[in-house]
Amino acid sequence: MELRQFKYFVAIVDCGSLSRAAQQLFIAQSALSKQMAELEAELGTQLLLRSRNGVAMTEAGKVFYEYAQGITKQVSDAKAAVHVAADSVAGSVVAALPQSVSPMIALPLMRAAARRYPDVVLHLNEELTGNMADQLLRGRVDVAVFSPAMPAEDIRFVPLVEEDFVFLESPQSPHALPPGDVSIAQATARPLVWPANAHGHCTRWLVDAVLEREGHSTAQVAAEINSVYTLKAAVEAGLGPTIMPFGLAQREVQEGRLVAHRIDSPSMFRTLGLCVSVHLPTTNAKRAVCTLIGDVVRDLCESGQWAGARAVAPAKGPRP
Structure with missing residues (x-):
């Protein structure tokens, strides 16, 4: 296989047709x-399905x-x-944020990156x-903010923040609990709205682990929705x-649209950190973005903008 074949294949899929990809690739x-x-002949399998409407990937193609x-x-x-000097901070860095983290740090991170590292395309x-x-292991992503659930032999994890989970409900619910703390039993007494298991690494999986450790049954499911919003x-x-991190619903709680109850359990929190592949090189730009993410997280926690969160990043930011 030649490098250009990889490039051509990606262009065809992204463009949706051979003709448009050919125009883009000249x-x-x-x-x-x-x-x-x-x-396809070298791989011994079909990668693309061709039709009048364009192309679609086979399972092997995906x-x-x-x-x-x-x-x-x-x-x-x-x-x-x-093509850049050994000590310069320039280049492109791809950072992945879970949906349950992006609302808190995405915009502050973009602003800080533009201000501190103008030659880095984030x-x-x-x-x-x-x-x-998968994206991190396959090199499509340079750094991710995640829970410590990725394989340790492939991923280096540096903790950044601890964030409390809360029980959230509608104030209009006929089953709404009185103000104040709730027990784990109260928080799981009714079927919950959850992300699907396949995408619950940073929320649902962590809550289920706490329930199991403390001898509670897995929460019943009212609905599974793979969109935080x-x-x-x-x-x-x-x-x-x-049940989700308080910071994620901070605005809705302040506006009275949701009610948050602290859960009476010292284990009901999540740890998030930086994840980078141990198999890929670390550039100056990647190292700088990792440090910047740690600095942004710490500033948000210390200023109170990230409610319910405690920074655990080193004083000068993490360096995976």
Whole structure:
């Protein structure tokens, strides 16, 4: 396989058709089609389904696409790295944030990056947690903010913040609890609105682990919703309560749309940290962004803007 074949395949998938990809790549469509036929022949499997409406990936194509994106990104990063001075902070960094973290730090991080590192192009991906580990391992993402659930032999984890979980419900619910703390039994007495298990690494999995350690049954499920914003709206509409980090619902609680109860358990919190692949090189730009994320998190916690969170990052920011 040649590097250009990886690049061509990614372009075809992203463009949705051979003709549009050929125009973008400035090559003849027939030549592009030949390259894909040779690639499929070498792999011994079909990657693309062709039709009048364009192309679609086969299951094998979806797997190959993930690797092809990572490979083309790493080659692009390598080319950029050799053209900058050894001590300069420049280049492109892709950071992935879970949906349950992005509302708190995405905008402050972008502002801080633009101010401190004008020569770094920071790409922020807001992701479902089930997708993040694969993207990090395959090189599509440089750094992720995640729970310590990724494989330790492949991922270096540096803790950043501890964040309390709360029980959230609609104030209009006929089953609404009186103000004040609630026990774990009270918080799980009704079916909960949850993210799906496949995407619950930073929320649902952690709560389930606490329930198991403290001898409680797994919470019943009222609905599974893989969107933080829709999930909060569902709770507000009375579909059921939920358990999530307080900072994620801080605005809705302040506006009286949701009610938050502290859960009477010392274990009901999550630890989030920086995750980087141990198999990929660390550039000056990546190192700088890792430090910046730690600084931004600490500032948000100390200023009270990230409610219910305690920074555990080193004073000068983490350096994976």
